[in-house]
Amino acid sequence: MRFSFLCRNARSGLRPVCRAAAASLVWFLLSPVAFADPAALTLEGAWQRAEEANPTLRAAQAAIPAAEGELRDARAPLWNNPQVSVERRRKEVPQVSNPTQVNREWNVGLAQTFEIAGQQGDRRAAAEQSLAATRQVIAETRRQVRAEVESRFVRVLSLQSRIQTEESTLNLIEDAAKAVGKRVAAGEDSRLDGNLARVEAERARNQVALLHEQLVQARAELAALLQLPPDELPQVQGALDPAAVPYSLEDLLNAAAGRPVLQALGHREQAAKSRLDLERATRYPDVTVGLSTGREGPFDAREKIVGLSASLPLPLFRRNAGGIGRATTELTQTRIEREATNRDVRAQVIALWERFTNLKVRVDRLKESVLPSLQENRRLSAISFRAGEIGLLQLLLVNRQVLDGQRDLLDARTDLRLTQVALEAAAGWQSTPATR
Numbered sequence: 001m002r003f004s005f006l007c008r009n010a011r012s013g014l015r016p017v018c019r020a021a022a023a024s025l026v027w028f029l030l031s032p033v034a035f036a037d038p039a040a041l042t043l044e045g046a047w048q049r050a051e052e053a054n055p056t057l058r059a060a061q062a063a064i065p066a067a068e069g070e071l072r073d074a075r076a077p078l079w080n081n082p083q084v085s086v087e088r089r090r091k092e093v094p095q096v097s098n099p100t101q102v103n104r105e106w107n108v109g110l111a112q113t114f115e116i117a118g119q120q121g122d123r124r125a126a127a128e129q130s131l132a133a134t135r136q137v138i139a140e141t142r143r144q145v146r147a148e149v150e151s152r153f154v155r156v157l158s159l160q161s162r163i164q165t166e167e168s169t170l171n172l173i174e175d176a177a178k179a180v181g182k183r184v185a186a187g188e189d190s191r192l193d194g195n196l197a198r199v200e201a202e203r204a205r206n207q208v209a210l211l212h213e214q215l216v217q218a219r220a221e222l223a224a225l226l227q228l229p230p231d232e233l234p235q236v237q238g239a240l241d242p243a244a245v246p247y248s249l250e251d252l253l254n255a256a257a258g259r260p261v262l263q264a265l266g267h268r269e270q271a272a273k274s275r276l277d278l279e280r281a282t283r284y285p286d287v288t289v290g291l292s293t294g295r296e297g298p299f300d301a302r303e304k305i306v307g308l309s310a311s312l313p314l315p316l317f318r319r320n321a322g323g324i325g326r327a328t329t330e331l332t333q334t335r336i337e338r339e340a341t342n343r344d345v346r347a348q349v350i351a352l353w354e355r356f357t358n359l360k361v362r363v364d365r366l367k368e369s370v371l372p373s374l375q376e377n378r379r380l381s382a383i384s385f386r387a388g389e390i391g392l393l394q395l396l397l398v399n400r401q402v403l404d405g406q407r408d409l410l411d412a413r414t415d416l417r418l419t420q421v422a423l424e425a426a427a428g429w430q431s432t433p434a435t436r
Contacts, residue, residue, distance in 0.1 A: 043238050108294065114287050129270040160215065240413055275330065276330075279326075349426050374401055
């Protein structure tokens with residue numbers, strides 16, 4: 001990667017190539033698109049794949065049937081099922097002069113328990129709020145998965161950009177090192193220059209190998225998140241620089257108030273309140289009403305019996321204190337969690353906004369001020385080196401500063417994009433594909 005001094009010392013035929021490569025390197029680092037491979041994975045494609053296969057999202061969606069089943073039960077006309085009773089008796093009646101008389105009697109009854117304190121409405125409200133909370137949890141999980149997919153996507157994209165730059169630089173360094181080696185053999189350059197050329201070439205190869213290792217790990221993490229086949233590591237394509245933000249801090253804070261996680265906690269609080277009302281209503285006894293009919297007596301003188309019964313337990317000993325206490329605890333804990341989460345979300349949005357604005361200023365400064373100055377220093381140092389005013393070490397120092405500045409720019413662009421992803425996820429901001 002430290003190749004500028006090699007270009008200065010190479011044969012004159014290599015100088016146009018060096019200048020073209022340097023210009024291409026700067027253009028590539030400032031370009032928003034790193035790869036244009038039509039077979040590579042786009043961000044929208046990664047999101048779609050995550051929607052279909054991500055295990056965290058699928059596990060959250062699996063909670064829907066349970067909540068819907070609870071709501072169907074709560075919406076039934078009556079909470080308690082009716083009870084049917086059938087009784088058949090064989091009665092032996094002893095006679096004084098005749099053998100024992102056998103009577104076969106039967107009785108059929110129907111009983112229904114009714115709630116009298118509004119438990120049915122509380123139960124339905126709790127089930128509806130629980131289902132709404134479950135759906136909001138799924139929406140929040142979907143947002144978190146999308147944000148995690150985008151973060152890993154950006155890391156892969158950044159590493160691919162870095163590797164493409166480093167590989168093109170490596171090719172130039174190797175060509176220049178060969179040229180310097182020939183000049184050393186011809187006595188035109190010193191052995192020190194030849195050793196420096198070989199060291200720089202080896203360091204460039206080591207850097208490319210290290211970046212390839214990091215890329216494999218980043219692609220494996222993205223593949224695991226998308227549940228791709230084990231032997232399929234995705235290549236990605238897209239813009240590394242974030243688009244111009246269409247929002248302000250106030251817009252993000254307003255959006256954060258409607259974030260799904262806060263809405264889910266609100267629904268959970270309402271469900272806990274309904275369950276507390278239900279437990280309190282349970283202190284009132286349920287009334288059981290029964291209707292029965294039957295036949296009794298001897299066969300030739302059957303008696304038809306119709307009965308109506310009502311039963312009411314007396315709430316003298318057990319007043320459902322345990323159920324009321326548990327429901328009260330659940331309601332209190334849910335309120336505390338909602339208040340704390342609301343505070344944490346706002347604080348996170350504000351902190352990330354500050355980091356985002358600072359990174360944006362840093363990226364703009366690197367693009368507009370630092371890199372042009374470094375390029376100018378490299379040009380001036382090359383002139384001074386040819387004039388004999390500075391040595392090779394000073395020239396090498398300037399070139400290293402240029403390359404470090406280019407790396408700093410790529411790192412800053414990556415951090416800026418990752419911070420924007422985290423900021424929009426914290427605020428619950430829904431970006432359109434056109435803004436990516």
